[in-house]
Amino acid sequence: MTRLLRFGIMIWIALLLGACSATVTPTPVPTPVSANLDGIKQYLLGQTNALVAAAAQLQTAANRYYELAEAANFDYTALWQNRRNDAIAAITTAREAWITASPIYEKMEGIVAGTPTLAQFDVDLDAGAAGDEDPENAVSFDLVLADGRTLPKPGNLFGVTESALWGTEPAFTAPVVADWNGNGITEFGEALPDAHVLKAGADLLAQMASELDTAARAWTPTESDAFTALVVMVPTMSEYFASWRDSRFVLGEASTQRDFNVISRLADIQDILSGLEIVYAQVRPRVETVDPAQAEQIATGLRDLKAFVADIYIQERNGRRFTPEEADTLGAEAQNRATAITGQISQMAGALGVPLAE
Incomplete structure (x- = not known):
């Protein structure tokens, strides 16, 4: 928000x-009756723990795809021609992990985004805009890629990884036509991520999930x-x-x-x-x-x-x-x-x- x-x-x-x-x-x-708020913290920690695990799975799959791209010298045409099935398998695994991780975060977003001491995690993980689109509500980080590029305030991490994995942001996608099902039509999701963007996004998402878990454990509602x-x-x-x-x-x-x-x-x-x-x-x-x-x-x-x-x-x-x-x-x-x-x-x-x- x-x-x-x-x-x-x-x-x-x-x-x-x-x-x-x-x-x-x-x-x-x-x-007055004293409120027992232990249930809020227990619920939050259940979600942060699950998010850490799902984010780690996403990170592992993103790194596997990065290794495939690196082996092809980041020539995505060659990757698609020579390691198509391996690339699809890595991307599919990453997508499945993302689809697991995102709802886990949504289940705790009401607490995270609504708590001033935790709210920055919501901006950076799920709600923050890209700096060039909405500077006032932009994320706090720049995404540093392994090839030396830096993406200034690229938007929230779930958004960055989603758009890289499903090809909805050209800047996060490899410049290659990838017809996954071979029907001659490039459909939604038929794309190869830019491996540097996906890796950096998944790595930082996993890091922030862990930091949120630590902050939640230290928080007393x-x-x-x-x-x-x-x-x-x-x-x-x-x-x-x-x-x-x-x-x-x-x-x-x-x-x-x-x-x-x-x-x-x-x-x-x-x-x-x-x-x-x-x-x-x-x-x-x-x-x-x-x-x-x-x-x-x-x-x-x-x-x-x-x-x-x-x-x-x-x-x-x-x-x-x-x-x-x-x-x-x-x-x-x-x-x-x-x-x-x-x-x-x-x-x-x-x-x-x-x-x-x-």
Whole structure:
């Protein structure tokens, strides 16, 4: 999620809390119930541990492909002609590892992106833009390649590796026509990655996954962290639906978006909301001390929002191709639901005296 969007959300929250204080704010219970947030950390560590393993598999496969390219002196035409099956096998293994790793991260993105001390990992791993496209929300790193090239702020690492592996970014792809199935048509995914880009991206992704795991182990969640993650990450539906609208899942061959074309953003949203449900479950006992009915409404709202997205995803999986206009309409509905839920959570944070990080 972009920093500008987070800033806008925090302003909206401040205004909302001000409005709530001007109307009716539930009175906090004199004897507070201490929240046990161990479940949040345990859940996060389960995901970071799994991501480290999947990223290592991606790194191993990327290095195998790099070795094949290196043996061909990085002559990709020769590689394709002489080691086609080996190259396809290495790329396929790397793709499978990527498809495993990406959802693992999405399941913890709500916590990582919504926690100020961890949020930079979200920018660099999954949400950050390329520096030449959006300097304000760009990643923090330059990608240094083994051949001496440097790609300044190339975009987030899941995006770099996805677009290299499936050929959606020409700058990350080898200059060779690779007709994988031999039907005479170059179709989506029929490409060879630039081995230097793929290796550097996979190596850095594995490194950052390990660093995130270390940071997560050192982190002790607070009530402020939990409520901040919820109020920052729940109302991001319009952003995710816009990305889905612009992807191949809606636009097909007309899409010019280089990432989020392999796994539908509808699946990502469900994973993110699943993580946020874990977070809310840990603070719900505190909310119940203020307003049990409101506590249940928030839980129901989160569950219904995820079900709403799941229904759209099932239709997509069953072959329905939504139009961009339909995607916008559905995104607006999801955003309205998310905004209402966030208002309730923000009100409860205010009633409990829990500060929200800016």
